[in-house]
Amino acid sequence: AQKITQTQPGMFVQEKEAVTLDCTYDTSDQSYGLFWYKQPSSGEMIFLIYQGSYDEQNATEGRYSLNFQKARKSANLVISASQLGDSAMYFCAMSRKDSSYKLIFGSGTRLLVRP
Amino acid sequence: GAGVSQTPSNKVTEKGKYVELRCDPISGHTALYWYRQSLGQGPEFLIYFQGTGAADDSGLPNDRFFAVRPEGSVSTLKIQRTERGDSAVYLCASSSGLAGRADTQYFGPGTRLTVL
Numbered sequence: 001a002q003k004i005t006q007t008q009p010g011m012f013v014q015e016k017e018a019v020t021l022d023c024t025y026d027t028s029d030q031s032y033g034l035f036w037y038k039q040p041s042s043g044e045m046i047f048l049i050y051q052g053s054y055d056e057q058n059a060t061e062g063r064y065s066l067n068f069q070k071a072r073k074s075a076n077l078v079i080s081a082s083q084l085g086d087s088a089m090y091f092c093a094m095s096r097k098d099s100s101y102k103l104i105f106g107s108g109t110r111l112l113v114r115p
Numbered sequence: 116g117a118g119v120s121q122t123p124s125n126k127v128t129e130k131g132k133y134v135e136l137r138c139d140p141i142s143g144h145t146a147l148y149w150y151r152q153s154l155g156q157g158p159e160f161l162i163y164f165q166g167t168g169a170a171d172d173s174g175l176p177n178d179r180f181f182a183v184r185p186e187g188s189v190s191t192l193k194i195q196r197t198e199r200g201d202s203a204v205y206l207c208a209s210s211s212g213l214a215g216r217a218d219t220q221y222f223g224p225g226t227r228l229t230v231l
Contacts, residue, residue: 045222105157
């Protein structure tokens with residue numbers, strides 16, 4: 001069965017510094033997608049970045065990059081130059097083709113950016 | 116607005132009552148998902164629609180839960196005989212349905228359901 005593990009319940013980072021949020025996944029599929037979402041206190045899930053299992057380059061979107069290590073089954077999110085507005089819950093998720101492309105989510109990491 | 120909308124934003128009901136939660140997806144998106152998020156956890160899949168049909172309802176916890184999408188756009192999640200354990204945030208997401216595993220799901224703000 002597919003599973004996403006986020007081992008850091010909470011993280012602190014100083015404003016303007018970089019932070020890495022860990023995500024490991026378990027799947028026997030060859031084709032899958034990996035996503036990161038941000039959930040501020042308002043509750044809405046905001047899409048940040050996507051990595052496909054066949055993508056050779058690590059995905060980047062502005063200050064977000066995904067450190068994809070396929071052999072280790074890890075997909076860590078790197079946020080550079082942290083801002084106070086980055087304080088939120090961050091969820092790693094995986095999609096696969098079965099009868100849908102439903103997302104399997106991890107338990108999340110709460111990030112707090114200190115001024 | 117061009118995003119996914121959900122109504123109501125909050126719903127308080129009594130145990131045993133019937134509730135309906137509505138989701139209006141992004142215009143043109145054929146795929147629609149419902150998830151449930153309990154406090155302190157990640158969202159859990161409930162049901163997936165491709166067009167009007169429920170292509171995957173494997174996440175529905177029991178037969179008290181039902182969802183429809185009669186015209187392939189707006190969807191309604193229906194919960195009968197609500198129980199206190201149904202209290203959670205119900206999230207709706209939509210995607211284009213065209214990109215397979217790369218299809219990004221865009222979420223609505225959720226409906227917070229509280230069953231007293």
